Amino acid sequence: MGVVASMERQVETRTGAEPSIARLLSLVAADMGRVNDLIMAMAGSNADMIPEIAHHLIDSGGKRLRPMLTLAAARAFGYEGDGHVKLAACVEFMHTATLLHDDVVDESEMRRGKLAARMLWGNQASVLVGDYLLGQAFRTMVDVGSLDALRVLSNAAAVIAEGEVMQLAAAKNLATGEDSYLRVINAKTAALFSAACEVGPIVAGQGEAMRHALAAYGTSLGLAFQLVDDALDYGGSSMTLGKRVGDDFREGKVTLPVVLAARAGDEAERAFWSRTIEKGEIGDGDLERAIGLLRTHGAIAETVARARAYGNEAVAALAPMPAGPHRDALVEVVEFCVSRVS
Template sequence: MAVVLTFDDKRRKAPSIDALVALTAADLERVNAMIAARMSSPVSLIPKLADHLVSAGGKRLRPLLTIAAAQLCGYQGEHHVKLAACVEFIHSATLLHDDVVDGSDLRRGRPAANAIWGNKASVLVGDFLFTRAFELMVEVGSLEVLGILSNASSVIAEGEVLQLSTANNTTTSENTYLEVIKAKTAKLFSAAAEVSPVIAERPTAERAALASYGMNLGIAFQLVDDALDYGGTAAKLGKAVGDDFREGKITLPVILAFLRGDATERTFWTRVMEALEQNDADLPHAIELLQRHHALADTLERARHYGAMARDALGLFADGPVKRALLETVDFAIERTH
């Protein structure tokens, strides 16, 4: 059972990233070609496993941000293509590691790599993708860029460990949860957008603005993801609804419902999320509690808050097709159903 999250039916046409994709299409094609070339290895399992993940689809949102930010800053060189590929390699590596840690069976609607080739191969190929990312950073030759992306990689790892240390803990605070998603998700969004004004040699204010745009977009994106785990549909999500629930993953909807619930409800959350003692009736009951305490609606409201900050960060830039596409991307991140 799941309740599909909806927005005001009278709103304008549903936002999308179609404009962003169209504006970046030529460069993204070059990025994809570079990704395919850099996954090559005489060890046959490496390109086979990596291609299983990288070619599985996905929005390619992070490399799209790098390309679009380069266009917004008037960059005329070639380095943005390598950096966009680098960002996608970092993201793909973290997905491989995430699926091992979470014991996930599905990724983007297909069997996860670890479910096919095992945990050891997935971790090692993830490491391979990290090394490819760092090779690309070095080729760009900017110490500032190297600092941004290496720091992002470090922060992502810290976020993974922080999430592990709070796993199945119903007393996790909202602040700690935000620390986790800023590190695990939003930091790479931020770095993906920030590297472009660096290579374009734009003023510090523009670099800070795009870093802020990426960070706040990433937070909003993850908040919506966590709400959709209880309010989406499996066909659109590419994974089973309630995966976070079954894993006992403490996300904002659960944190809010736990804090707002009575003693009986908290006992329920402790049983299903900490002890992982679950039966078939528990997920529907959990969704009912999340609705009763407006936990899903309030999670989406927080996403709108961070989305507004992402939009404000672009105020520094002149109006144009790229800026408008980046603004619509914020709307898409918040109003999407998958």
């Protein structure tokens, strides 16, 4: 308990430099160079459109946080092979494929500050290239030779797809409650964070205790990350998001800020949410009114508070890990993810 309490204080009382992932970047820089080379090779194809679309998204400035977590989670236990590099590339390909598919489902126009691939090459090409990237990821997983790692990542792929379907069913439905929302983001976002972290100790030959610790860390980090994203959609900037502020609102997504505000609102406010979210009838000034209602009812602040709570759970999950720079870096990742909205 003393270790957990100490680590929690570290998260809550750091007041020096702005939180960043600089320590993590430094620790995994050499490995990330190898990951990037492998990603470029895996994106190759005789079909010219595949590398064109893949590179459009891969080169668009994402932080590649998930593969860095895989690398750090393996190196923390002294791993010296190359399996973590291959698994990290697989994680990034799974994430990239998900983004390509997401943008088609959500009819998104922007991704990471650029036109979404679907806007340039069309929906069909985006879906098919996403499928190709998933295939390449699984081909590379097999090369690692770890059945446990393959099991964890393949399970995550199925859970992510399930989460997308659940989100589709929940879209434009104000009856969606907190529990349903949390199930969606647990599957859609947290599952890959969890898998990315768990395969690190797997490839490093660690037992169930460390696997469970890193998986739990990844799950809580993923939930915090998504909650912050959902808050930023109404309280952030396009630069921070990499897409237009209010896209969730325009797409009729029922995220936690909307759930909280609609539940707390009066009849007129619920009619507003029904018109805009459920019916998609959005006019001038509606986004500004939505943001105003969220602030009036403290929905954005409450969403951020939930994210911080999950962040503390993520840090607590790291207690069984050996102390050292890699654990410190993972703690700082939590601080960085939650601080994006402050």
